[in-house]
Amino acid sequence: MGFHDPRAGRPHRVVTLALDGVYPFELGIPNRVFPLVPGAYEVLTCAATDERTVATDADFTITVGHGPEALESADTVVIPPYDLRRISPELPDEVRAALARIRPGARLVSICTGAFTLAAAGLLDGRPATTHWALADAFRRMFPAVDLDPDVLFIDDGTVLTSAGAASGVDACLHVVRSDHGSAVANRVARHCVVPPWRDGGQAQYIEQPMPEEGTAGTAATRAWALEHLDRPLALRELADHARMSQRTFARRFQEETGTSPGRWLIQQRVHRARHLLESTDLPVDRIAAEVGFATGTSLRQHLQAAIGVSPRAYRRTFRSLGAGV
The missing domain is CATH 3.40.50.880 (Class I glutamine amidotransferase (GATase) domain)
Incomplete structure (x- = not known):
């Protein structure tokens, strides 16, 4: 970074x-x-x-x-x-x-x-x-x-x-x-x-797979719904219910389509949203944590440190100064 x-x-x-x-x-x-x-x-x-x-x-x-x-x-x-x-x-x-x-x-x-x-x-x-x-x-x-x-x-x-x-x-x-x-x-x-600023998942979603059986649904609609509700806990059961699948089927289908698990994907999206809020707002870290679905500011700090190796304060300081010059 x-x-x-x-x-x-x-x-x-x-x-x-x-x-x-x-x-x-x-x-x-x-x-x-x-x-x-x-x-x-x-x-x-x-x-x-x-x-x-x-x-x-x-x-x-x-x-x-x-x-x-x-x-x-x-x-x-x-x-x-x-x-x-x-x-x-x-x-x-x-x-x-x-x-x-x-x-x-x-x-x-x-x-x-x-x-x-x-x-x-x-x-x-x-x-x-x-x-x-x-x-x-x-x-x-x-x-x-x-x-x-x-x-x-x-x-x-x-x-x-x-x-x-x-x-x-x-x-x-x-x-x-x-x-x-x-x-x-x-x-x-x-x-x-005209491209997405960040693509979800990994290469697994592009590896050749057998075509799903006719009438089977994917997880894209549930992923879009989850992005609108990141401030909520969003357990696997709730995601699977939204997709009208069993938890086992949903987790397997999600992995096939995105290359990652639902839990890891949610953390990635929450960190990504937190980075945007750190750059674009003056909200306190605890408030940002609540906005993106982390239980506490400490949880946000831990996940941001694991993802990009810096604290929220250091991230905000770096990108606020960079943004002022571009």
Whole structure:
């Protein structure tokens, strides 16, 4: 949280490293998301070699504006995914040399197979990380020293952020904006991109599943109802009754659709709502705890500390000061 303290004289520099076989959609995500925060970010795209010509996984090649020297001044480096046939536990010499240009302390962000590049460089050893769920087995075989979690959309481990496939690159970049400038700014960016500012659950909801039997209902309506009643205890029985299911069926269906349990999902939503209130209101912590369904201010403090590692007071102080400058 609050990774970037803007340097005097220039905005935060995001450099996207386009490797051969790059997926054009994900390559464009940083240039779509970060410029929507006026004056806060500068986005550059570079190649791993001075030639600056990069093959994509589509039927065209691209010429990017910068060579690998751009990485030397990067505050954040984004590595988009590339053709699966290029995945290897070893890095090409030119890619390794390019990564060596990144200054210590720069934030690293990978999308999908971009995590293979970070892992091959040894930058994920001993860290939690994620990648596309379909590549989890191959990733574990190649990089057993990485603590892989294929069930989440992204993982923020301080200076290293890894994300799953395709659209999770948008989630990751929005998370960077949220971490740097707060939820209100990230929400505005999400509205411009016509995407949700925060997607519920993890990758499990996108893994191929058998089609439900005709006439079976999902949990989406109950989740929407729960978001309108977060100030209430909302026990599993009440959620299941709202969905007109048994508790066992509801819990199973909920896990299948969101990738997480009802209890964990409620905590995530309550923390998310509390963060918004801390940023946008002067309400006391105890009042915010009541508004979002935590029994006490102490409970809110514990859950916020567990989720993002800071106290409510520190969070409010950080994002109030950031918001004033954006």
